[in-house]
Amino acid sequence: MLFAPCTSWPKPRAGIAGACAARASLEAERVLCLPVSVGGGFVRSAHGLLAVPGPAALEILRSHSIPWRGGPTEEELLTPTGAALLAALVDEFLLQAPLLRAERVGCGAGRKDLEMPNVLRSVLAELLPAGATAPGHGQHGDSVVQLESNVDDVTGEVLGFLIERLMQEGALDVSILPALMKKGRAGSVIRAIARAGDGERLAGIIIRETGSLGVRVFPGIHRFLAEREETQVAVELDGEAHRSRIKVSRLDGAIISLKPEYEDCKRIAEATGLPLREVSQKVKEAGQKAFNTRHPL
Numbered sequence: 001m002l003f004a005p006c007t008s009w010p011k012p013r014a015g016i017a018g019a020c021a022a023r024a025s026l027e028a029e030r031v032l033c034l035p036v037s038v039g040g041g042f043v044r045s046a047h048g049l050l051a052v053p054g055p056a057a058l059e060i061l062r063s064h065s066i067p068w069r070g071g072p073t074e075e076e077l078l079t080p081t082g083a084a085l086l087a088a089l090v091d092e093f094l095l096q097a098p099l100l101r102a103e104r105v106g107c108g109a110g111r112k113d114l115e116m117p118n119v120l121r122s123v124l125a126e127l128l129p130a131g132a133t134a135p136g137h138g139q140h141g142d143s144v145v146q147l148e149s150n151v152d153d154v155t156g157e158v159l160g161f162l163i164e165r166l167m168q169e170g171a172l173d174v175s176i177l178p179a180l181m182k183k184g185r186a187g188s189v190i191r192a193i194a195r196a197g198d199g200e201r202l203a204g205i206i207i208r209e210t211g212s213l214g215v216r217v218f219p220g221i222h223r224f225l226a227e228r229e230e231t232q233v234a235v236e237l238d239g240e241a242h243r244s245r246i247k248v249s250r251l252d253g254a255i256i257s258l259k260p261e262y263e264d265c266k267r268i269a270e271a272t273g274l275p276l277r278e279v280s281q282k283v284k285e286a287g288q289k290a291f292n293t294r295h296p297l
Helices: 011-027 053-063 080-089 155-170 197-208 262-272 276-296
Strands: 003-006 043-044 048-051 098-111 119-127 141-151 173-180 186-194 215-225 227-237 240-251 254-260
Touching: 011 080, 043 098, 043 119, 141 197, 155 173, 155 186, 155 197, 186 197, 197 215, 227 262, 227 276, 240 276, 254 262, 254 276, 262 276
Parallel strands: none
Antiparallel strands: 003 119, 043 048, 098 119, 141 186, 141 215, 173 186, 227 240, 240 254
């Protein structure tokens, strides 16, 4: 169960009894909670004006290592009772929500009128492993950056080496497009697709390897992706058994392509003396046969 505390808790007695009864009624293995928003400003007490969070609430936050932050309004949003309930009921505090599949959602509203909704929300959910997807909702895309640079004085050998270097350094795809540059000079457009975290580093490689004066960066580009996996197949050629990797692509579970791994086919072709094209076809046929055996139509 995940708590998303954002505003004030109810009156002490009812709050304590209700919160404990609610926790006992739920079949949740663990209670997770996001950082607590304590509010801001000052609160009036028997001892005069006190800064928010108040001394008692702050001591509970400190002694139980509960992460908290100020705001989002100049009101007291966390009382000592609320802090005590968090300390007693929550198993783990997280800086952000993990990957979840929500099953049930509950909300409770307070009486105080604030600039924002005075609501506490809890979610009964299944905690999913990183990278997991829901059945029937496969991940068909991701967000990448595109790097581009125009060059007109770089040799084909340097461009070929650049492609290999960028791929080795983590680029997802690299291509070189012929282009007609200013003054009618023949040139090239270097284009690379990369993860956002790799963009700056790969742009530096392009500049150093080509002498380009700059690299254009197009952030937040969405890629639509087929589901992909790699498997191995056995193929018999001239009475000898060989193994090759094969890449299988699917869309919504339906197979759309089977592609033999080039390096494996090249190795087999060199070992057998057969044409690479023939080896690739034999590997592809073996892959189709193996797939149909495991997943008959």
